[in-house]
Amino acid sequence: MNQIKYIFILFFVIIFSQSCGDKFLDKSPIVGETEENFYRNEEDALSAVNAAYAALQFERNPAGHFRWFWGDIMSDESIKGGSGDNDVFELTLLETFQTPTNGELLESEWKASYEGIYRANVVLENVPPIEMNENLKNRILAEARFIRCYFFYNLTTMFGGVPLADRVLEPNEYNLERSTEEEMWQFIEGDLLEAISHLPLKSEYISGDIGRITKGAAEALLLKSYIWQKKWTQAKTTAESIVNSGEYALEASYAGIFTNDGENGSGSVFEIQYMTESGGTWDAINEGTLTNVFQRARGAFDGFGFNVPTQELVDVFFKENSQMEDPRLKSTVFRVGDVMGDRGIFTKEATGFDYDYYPKKYFNSKNEEATFGDPAPNGGSNDRVIRYADILLLHAEACYHTGNESLAKMSLNMVRERARGTNTNILPDITANGSSLLEAIYTERQLELALEGHRFFDLVRTDRALDVLGSMGYTDGKHNLFPIPVSQIQATNQAITQNPGY
């Protein structure tokens, strides 16, 4: 019996003294990897850059921040809409230029942009050491460069110079100060030029890769950067490089651009890809967009009724010919009595609201909705960020400013020609010169690109914002930039400074 007891003691001693400790306490994730053992091969590299693309889809991170919030609602083209003033109250304040500095929408825009930049930086730091096909590696790195420049471009046009996170920041670098606007543009230009030298042309991608960043997309973003800085000569050259690549052509029909079939079409330079069938939820919006549900009318149309077009916008389509509307109007807004796809006829009673117009470009019919999951977070419309018509009009603007008015008119009239279609009674070629030509280019931009997230930024960069938006409360030297979210000024211990006027 004694022996048995001693065996127990021995057992106890063994258990008590064994140094299984560290091994037993080593736990690593069961599902998923840690950074230390990821980034081993081609697949991981692709996976890394895909995650950076995923950041392009962010629209609610955590609050809503759509391109059309800033480009459309902030401008004269549309008003907020929704169920009333208190529905996303921050937008009510924003569009009336009572801009709050602590708003969660701007904060979300800021946050989502830096998440995208971080993800691109992760690619740029972790992919180079991977042993893999060099061409593919270079392409992936170039895609990542574009993505971070896209976010820097948005941030710079909205906030001015911002912290230039050109690497994955260490915790002691989180309080990075703002760079100047010049430094931002210098960085964006350099990075895009580097990307352009490695990116394939649109036609060089296999069909399954459609939607990836192309050389044309990077050149287009570079063009927009030059335009913003009024670097007209470089802008003109860059635009011509895109045109001369032969990769793009205006779609035959304007109305077809915003249909499902029109996605990634011949005039598509850069689109953010969305799809219906990803099973996304409000908490995890996978590959779908909320733009569809947000912009649809309320009531019987199952939407939230945001981004309501203004009378001023509709009037523009009658400016040239008060008797005969610009044909693009019917692809841009719904008017009372219009058929809203298979959702029924637009009556005010059916929407429950008194609005005369609803936006059409991102409207989806019921038969285009997700066939499984909640349709609201599974909208399928790609965000047409840069279209070829935009390139042509920017080219026209650049030509105008560099004294090439006839070249400007050529590009401008290409856009008008397509819009005109077979109806020779409207949209004659522009023959005007001088400031009338410039005015015509500006008007054309609005007609062609209405409700696509451009207007507010076009007004600001062409110094027309005060004229157009002044009556709504816009003041120059303040509202041309958005305020830096106060939470970020506090979180960085005032390392980030506020924009003037806020």
Added chain:
Amino acid sequence: MKNKSYILLLFFLSTQIILFGQSKEIKGKVISAEDQSDIIGATIEVKDDPNSLGTITEYDGTYSITVPSKESILVFSYLGMKTQEVKVGDQNEIVIVMDLETSLMEEIVIVGYGTEKRSKISGAVSVINADEISETPILRTEQALQGRTSGVQVTQNSGSPGSALTVRIRGNGTINGGDPLYIVDGIQVSGLDFLSPSDIASINILKDAASSAIYGSRGANGVVLITTKTGKKNQEGKISYDGYFGVQSPWKKMHLLNAREYAIIQNEAYIAAGKAPPKEFLNPNAFGEGTRWQDEIFETAPIMNHQISLRGGSKKSTYAISGNYFKQDGIVGGAKSNFERVTARLNTTHDLKEWLTLGNTLGVTHFTRNALPENSEFNTPLLRALNMDPVTPVRKFDGTYAYSPYSDTDITNPVNQIEQTFDTWKSNRLLGSIYTDIKFTDEISLKTVYSLDVTFATQDIFLPRFDLSYDPVLSDAPAQEKRLENSVIYNNYNWSNWQLENLLSYKKNFNDKHNVSIILGNTVLENNYHFTGAANSNLPSNDPDDAFISNTIDPIETQTASEEATSSSLLSYFGRVNYELDGKYLFSGTLRADGSSKFGANNRFGYFPSLSAGWIISNESFFEVDLISLLKFRASWGKNGNDNIGNYRFSTVVRPGQNYTYGPDETITSGSVATVAANPDLKWETITQTNIGFDVELWSGKLNFTTDYYVKNTDDVLYAAPIPFTSGTDAPIQNIASVRNSGLEFSVLYREKEKRVNYSIGGNISFVSSKVTGLGEGGEPVFAGSIQSANSFVTRTDIGDPVASFYGYVTDGIFQTQAEVEAHAFQNENTAAGDIRFKDLNGDGVINEEDREVIGNPTPDFTYGINFNLDYKGFDLGLFFQGVHGNDLYNGTVRYDFNYVNRPISVLDRWTGAGTSNDEPRVNISDPNQNARISDRFVENGSYLRLKNFQIGYNIPKKLLSKFRLDKCRIYISSQNLLTFTNYSGLDPEIGSIGNLDDPDSNTNYLEVGIDRGFYPQSRTVLGGLQITF
């Protein structure tokens, strides 16, 4: 050597018997001093005689026992009575009159890894015994803690059946999950929902650090030790039945506008905003009462409980077997929010060898819970019932459910919602242990316990198709009032935890003067979690019984699946030394080392020491106060920790699922990235607590008084403090904040036992003050508690304030005239007379974010409980009051962000012109002044006093019972929450924290306390019960 001595002893004894033949038989009877009744089942043993079989008294209280000699000493014991020792001498018949155990201090109390006489404890420990809770129906174990002891605050997270409770021991010391550590029969468990309260023998709460330090890294928020009932040796089997049946009903409804009043208010609100009111409102008198939505969703719901227990033991074994069935329907939604639990338990012990004891505990629980969404602003039937306009009927003329023509999003028909909800949790849990206890010598023993805690749970959700349209072709109902495609979700959870524990104990008394006990132990445990989920949609059948993942037209197209798994482990070593000198001076020291897989290699191990001392002054020779039977002074100091965070937080986890779609076929292409920054330096949260206390007993234990004062500092609080967004990642968990709690606790109990009347009155009160003392370097205040109607957060945790204080604007009456608006700081563009005036706290002439301050504290100044029990001639009466005082609640029950919602009738006293009101603003559907912003307007006093339990019972007299061979038969009626005294205007003032407390990754829940977003209220219950033992 030892066994040799036994043999010698045996030899010696047997020779005595043979040679001297002095063994004799003693007969007698055991009766109770209290009522002279026979005591059945009292144990009689011969002291220090391992050979004696011992015996127990019969049904008439008689016994007979053979003793070896005249010198033998008989020990008479019975639960709740004072143990007596009698030397046999020349007596042949011994009648024993047993007194009730009066001194609480003689109770044996379970402490961490051992037991201790209450008088010998130098830490702060509270005890709740089975008999305190057995007389009253307890629906859930945590409720047994509420109000019955000082230093413990318990609040209901929801009144819905099966929902958890928030338990805070000595305040909220952390912002990272303040739940105490629960140990059931030595096993660490999460939550107590698996346990039938009737199986509980005792609950002990270790409050100070010295008592809980032996639990190291997990004891920071206090430890609740629960022991389940076991059988007794040498006791004939007892069978008992304990059951009740009752009904629950809401005790209060809110006073809201009826349809006519609603139309009047809406008219006025539209006109004030310069808009035309809906035509039908123009004649409010056309409406009558309208729909009372609260009446439509509340109902009277049944509750029942049946428990059968068998307990007993032989000379070498004990057993306790029980089965329980409990079922509770909800007062909202009835069977759609119910809880059903079936448990079976088996506890046994066996003295296998003289030196070896084996035992086991085993509990098997099956429960089913049907749940409705609750405690949210967005989608709960309750919030919808409070906000739905009273004009809309429940049903259309054709009998189908109606929808509101005014509401198009969150506020939808709650009755239909309840009908469309199918959300069922089913859980099977097995919690068991086996142990061996080896006695090496009288002083040294080793206990080894292996335990397993396995849960298999499933969640089955069915979202049926429905459409409340008036016009089926146009499908004109708003999006939330129809679901054109059904879907089914099936989630499978598996938790499996195991634990191995070794405990070596040494206990010795030297010269009757020095008492020493030492324990040394270690624990290894591992927690594993595995989740698989699948979903499918567009099922051909809309019948919930046909809702299966595979039941679909095109399974490949619509099926989705997901999986998660985690694992964590803990390795610990611990030791304790107790030293008692002269029965007067008590010293105790502990040390525990814990290693946890949740922390990086840099900080894996944490060390937790404690020291405590006690001085029993009344045992000193100089102490000669007859009145005072016990006076003890206690002091303790110790440290322990909290590791309540998610797994792998020290490493950078690359998260899959960051996908994108390419190509005309829209192929989802997988992307992965680390979305949370890592913190390799992550370590324990540490709590340092100092405690001093007194225990006093007067009149030989009739009056018992205990008080404690403590200071509890929590440092290195684990928190994902916000980092600048430029990082591009979510914030890592860091050890940053610190919180200080200090408090004073009193408890008093007076017990009087007379011949016919026994009564006791007890009370306890706890004062806590808590304050955040640090938020890390440059730490920003933490905001939480989103309020949708104001589109902002309501709680702020900042240095100098209590955790999760309410934070907002300060109202200053109503602008009576436009001149007053002009004279005041600028509020909003269209602020007008009738709007609320907010204080310009910083005096800068503009009312903005900078004009907010702390406007309320959800933590009570004090909590208290009062207990009164009376026995008279078999009748018993029990009253148990529980209350909190000085806390605030945020009433967020009205969705002011929608202009069509119904409102409390207080709006009838709104401002309608100069001098009409100075606290209820004008109505305006645009609310240009944002009167609904977070302000003290919605902060209410949350104090309440509740008659938690009221019960009257009757014990059938023993004389009558013995005819039926029954030991006990008691019938009772009882009521919970019969009376509530409060000024709170919402449905229920007892509001805990919300939401998903079992998700360790969500920090904000702990920062949301006392926010009423349409809280599922507690019911008033009336029930009748029967307890029989035979």
